[in-house]
Amino acid sequence: MTKQSRSYSAFLESDAYRLLVENANEAIFVAQDGYIRYANPKTFELSGYSEEELLSEPFAEKIHPEDRDMVVDRHIRRLKGEKLTDVYSYRIIDKKGNVIWLEMNVVMITWWDKAASLNFASDITDRKRAEDALRESEELYRTLFHLAPVSVFSYDREFRILDCNEQMARLLGTSRERLRGSNLRLVRDQRVVPALAKPLEGEEGYYEGEYRTTLSGVILWVMVRTSPLRNGDETITGGIGMIQDMTDFYNAHKELTIKSRYLEEANTALRVFVRRREEERAKIQSDVVSNIRTLVLPYIERMKTSRTEDDRQVFVELIESNLSRVISPFLREVSSYQMNLTPREIQIANLIRDGKSSKEIGLILNISPRSVEFYRSKIRKKLGLHGSKANLRSQLIANT
Numbered sequence: 001m002t003k004q005s006r007s008y009s010a011f012l013e014s015d016a017y018r019l020l021v022e023n024a025n026e027a028i029f030v031a032q033d034g035y036i037r038y039a040n041p042k043t044f045e046l047s048g049y050s051e052e053e054l055l056s057e058p059f060a061e062k063i064h065p066e067d068r069d070m071v072v073d074r075h076i077r078r079l080k081g082e083k084l085t086d087v088y089s090y091r092i093i094d095k096k097g098n099v100i101w102l103e104m105n106v107v108m109i110t111w112w113d114k115a116a117s118l119n120f121a122s123d124i125t126d127r128k129r130a131e132d133a134l135r136e137s138e139e140l141y142r143t144l145f146h147l148a149p150v151s152v153f154s155y156d157r158e159f160r161i162l163d164c165n166e167q168m169a170r171l172l173g174t175s176r177e178r179l180r181g182s183n184l185r186l187v188r189d190q191r192v193v194p195a196l197a198k199p200l201e202g203e204e205g206y207y208e209g210e211y212r213t214t215l216s217g218v219i220l221w222v223m224v225r226t227s228p229l230r231n232g233d234e235t236i237t238g239g240i241g242m243i244q245d246m247t248d249f250y251n252a253h254k255e256l257t258i259k260s261r262y263l264e265e266a267n268t269a270l271r272v273f274v275r276r277r278e279e280e281r282a283k284i285q286s287d288v289v290s291n292i293r294t295l296v297l298p299y300i301e302r303m304k305t306s307r308t309e310d311d312r313q314v315f316v317e318l319i320e321s322n323l324s325r326v327i328s329p330f331l332r333e334v335s336s337y338q339m340n341l342t343p344r345e346i347q348i349a350n351l352i353r354d355g356k357s358s359k360e361i362g363l364i365l366n367i368s369p370r371s372v373e374f375y376r377s378k379i380r381k382k383l384g385l386h387g388s389k390a391n392l393r394s395q396l397i398a399n400t
């Protein structure tokens with residue numbers, strides 16, 4: 001027994017010991033040969049066991065199964081005189097079945113002339129839970145950071161990039177290693193800098209528009225969002241940002257806008273064309289009615305009252321001549337449309353005008369759809385539509 005151990009044994013038997021140890025805020029107990037030989041009130045309070053329950057069974061019974069072998073092994077090795085780390089932690093199961101994390105500070109003493117350990121135990125359960133939650137949060141953050149489908153980066157108050165994901169490196173045409181430590185204030189395209197500065201003032205930043213990359217010079221269309229990065233005491237230490245590459249979407253939207261404008265202009269032109277055709281048709285109808293009334297009907301009435309065959313023949317010739325004048329506008333239309341087509345082409349053109357598909361036309365005329373397509377091509381050529389985007393059916397309708 002060492003002098004220090006003998007002094008400590010004497011101290012344990014003193015009134016001063018009882019006053020100090022029994023009122024301590026941490027659990028204090030003596031372990032020897034696998035049993036607890038002495039424990040202060042805080043030990044019973046922490047574990048939930050009575051003095052009899054705690055001292056009558058091997059202390060290993062109260063240790064979490066996953067930590068039991070480790071604790072028993074350390075206890076035996078200490079009793080044999082092996083030097084081990086004084087501070088370590090393990091779990092126990094309290095009387096209610098709850099898992100309690102203890103941080104142990106162990107010193108070797110002599111208890112009743114035999115080696116024993118004096119243990120000072122602090123409940124660190126809340127700290128462990130906080131550490132586990134923080135670790136899970138950090139793992140989740142790292143997972144989101146690296147697997148996010150958009151570019152993510154963090155930077156300090158000096159605008160230096162702390163870290164970024166592979167998505168950002170690919171977007172900018174470089175590597176993560178090269179981006180780390182880069183100063184964001186020195187980027188070629190300064191339009192994004194105000195959005196990067198906002199988080200350092202405690203605000204969220206936003207930028208959407210063109211961005212020319214510093215290294216490759218590629219022009220992108222991006223959406224940038226930034227937020228403050230804070231430490232444990234809520235002090236702003238920098239910012240965290242997200243970049244979404246909107247280039248494909250922007251180009252598609254731009255192309256759609258151009259096509260929509262072109263389609264709108266085409267529709268306007270078509271409406272003007274149709275309106276003119278309607279006006280022309282109305283005028284022709286009016287002219288036909290007027291000409292029939294003035295050039296045909298009077299001679300029909302005269303012919304009814306004529307007495308000789310010669311007179312009637314004269315009126316017939318007049319009526320025929322005047323009818324030719326009346327239908328001459330239609331003959332011009334026919335000559336520009338049907339008169340230049342073969343009978344089969346006229347058949348197919350009429351069916352196309354009526355909205356029939358190539359397959360339907362083939363069934364009606366008992367020919368193959370490929371033959372119909374051949375005739376379609378010939379009709380387009382004869383109507384001057386070859387190489388044009390004009391709709392054949394719309395043209396046929398307009399010419400009838």
